[in-house]
Amino acid sequence: MENAEKYNALKLENQICFPLYAASREIIKKYRPFLDEIGLTYTQYIAMMVLWEEKSINVKTLGEKLFLDSGTLSPVLKSLEDKGFVSKLRDKNDERSVTVNLTEKGERLKERAAEIPSKIVKCVSLPPDDALHLYTLLYKLLATVKE
Amino acid sequence: MENAEKYNALKLENQICFPLYAASREIIKKYRPFLDEIGLTYTQYIAMMVLWEEKSINVKTLGEKLFLDSGTLSPVLKSLEDKGFVSKLRDKNDERSVTVNLTEKGERLKERAAEIPSKIVKCVSLPPDDALHLYTLLYKLLATVKE
DNA sequence: TTCAATTTAATTGAGTTCAATTTATTTTAA
DNA sequence: TTAAAATAAATTGAACTCAATTAAATTGAA
Numbered sequence: 110m111e112n113a114e115k116y117n118a119l120k121l122e123n124q125i126c127f128p129l130y131a132a133s134r135e136i137i138k139k140y141r142p143f144l145d146e147i148g149l150t151y152t153q154y155i156a157m158m159v160l161w162e163e164k165s166i167n168v169k170t171l172g173e174k175l176f177l178d179s180g181t182l183s184p185v186l187k188s189l190e191d192k193g194f195v196s197k198l199r200d201k202n203d204e205r206s207v208t209v210n211l212t213e214k215g216e217r218l219k220e221r222a223a224e225i226p227s228k229i230v231k232c233v234s235l236p237p238d239d240a241l242h243l244y245t246l247l248y249k250l251l252a253t254v255k256e
Numbered sequence: 257m258e259n260a261e262k263y264n265a266l267k268l269e270n271q272i273c274f275p276l277y278a279a280s281r282e283i284i285k286k287y288r289p290f291l292d293e294i295g296l297t298y299t300q301y302i303a304m305m306v307l308w309e310e311k312s313i314n315v316k317t318l319g320e321k322l323f324l325d326s327g328t329l330s331p332v333l334k335s336l337e338d339k340g341f342v343s344k345l346r347d348k349n350d351e352r353s354v355t356v357n358l359t360e361k362g363e364r365l366k367e368r369a370a371e372i373p374s375k376i377v378k379c380v381s382l383p384p385d386d387a388l389h390l391y392t393l394l395y396k397l398l399a400t401v402k403e
Numbered sequence: 404t405t406c407a408a409t410t411t412a413a414t415t416g417a418g419t420t421c422a423a424t425t426t427a428t429t430t431t432a433a
Numbered sequence: 434t435t436a437a438a439a440t441a442a443a444t445t446g447a448a449c450t451c452a453a454t455t456a457a458a459t460t461g462a463a
Contacts, residue, residue, distance in 0.1 A: 116366065118373035121305045121321065125387055126283045126376070128394035130298075131323040133280040134420075135401040136273045141421090151277075152449065158268045169411065174268065176278040179412050181450055188448085205411040205458050219263065226265035229273070233401050239393055240272055246382070246390045247275035254282040254380055281450075288452090299419065316441060326442045328420055335418085352428045352441040 139232040143225045147218060148192060152177075152185050154222070160195060160211045161219045167200065168207045194218055286379040290372045294365060295339060299324075299332050301369070307342060307358045308366045314347065315354045341365055 121127055137151045144154055159166060159174055166174075172182055186209055189195045194215035200206040235243065268274055284298045291301055306313060306321055313321075319329055333356055336342045341362035347353035382390065 116370055119305060119366065119370055120309060121302060125391055127302055128391065128398060129276065129280045129283065132394050132398050132401065133276040135323060135398060136276065139401065150448065155268060155274055158266060162267060176282060183413055207412065219266065223263055223266055233397065235397055235400060239396060242389065243393045243397065244272055244275065246386055246393065247279050249386060250380065250382055250390065251275055251279050251282060253382060254279065254286065297418065330443055354442065
């Protein structure tokens with residue numbers, strides 16, 4: 110290998126992970142003003158997304174869906190509980206497991222959150238074809254990474 | 257709009273940001289064992305990537321390249337300085353500005369880091385066509401987000 | 404049956420991330 | 434010229450992220 114090329118793979122511009130990491134953070138930043146209005150952080154918001162669909166889910170399964178472990182989820186769920194959006198209960202059949210439940214107040218929050226996705230689309234306007242392709246590639250990537 | 261469709265945009269599976277965020281974290285996790293060997297975190301690693309190319313750069317420009325502000329960079333650069341990989345100096349022409357310089361030790365670290373990209377490719381094996389397409393879309397996305 | 408291995412959440416600690424503030428310096432406009 | 438505005442970096446504080454550990458409960462093998 111030519112000496113001039115020896116370190117090419119180490120250049121920031123030749124990384125696939127870096128633009129992934131940067132784009133992820135830049136988009137999450139765009140959510141902030143909208144999430145501030147409903148009193149959620151981005152991590153709390155994606156946890157609520159699952160709760161809005163499932164109504165009830167245990168911590169382990171929620172963690173698998175979000176790719177987050179209990180070290181991250183515990184304080185996130187505590188915060189959502191403190192705000193009254195979810196309640197937590199030990200599973201009677203298996204006392205190791207904790208089930209998270211959507212509350213009435215959490216259900217009502219869904220109405221206000223429903224405005225957010227369309228607002229984000231305005232900030233982050235990839236053409237629909239590109240967005241779909243990106244979506245497909247990201248899930249393909251996630252599938253290869255998850256061992 | 258049908259009631260059944262009213263909240264579709266709020267479903268986790270219909271988000272573009274979520275797989276971005278999840279994939280970013282999952283890949284960075286793959287770096288860890290390799291970065292542990294050379295004593296860097298991922299954030300420190302991408303900062304070093306810029307330094308390996310530029311040798312010398314001020315904090316503001318580094319921040320622009322990495323999409324990170326001084327709130328994040330200050331402790332990262334302090335840690336790199338403590339480990340002897342970079343040195344910092346106030347700019348004589350503009351005392352507000354700080355220039356970060358690659359040290360001899362930092363230069364030597366590049367040899368060991370050069371092994372990492374190929375190891376990551378083995379953990380994250382998207383077909384080359386897909387990887388290139390993903391790369392293109394991510395930079396396109398970054399361009400639309402950065403206002 | 405019983406005790407070792409496994410599983411589930413929570414906790415801990417180091418490091419990151421970001422908004423907001425502070426400090427020091429430089430630039431600009433009156 | 435000088436006072437206000439702008440800029441650069443550091444600091445602060447809240448929250449996230451993750452590896453490692455801990456505690457409690459369950460499972461499984463001898």
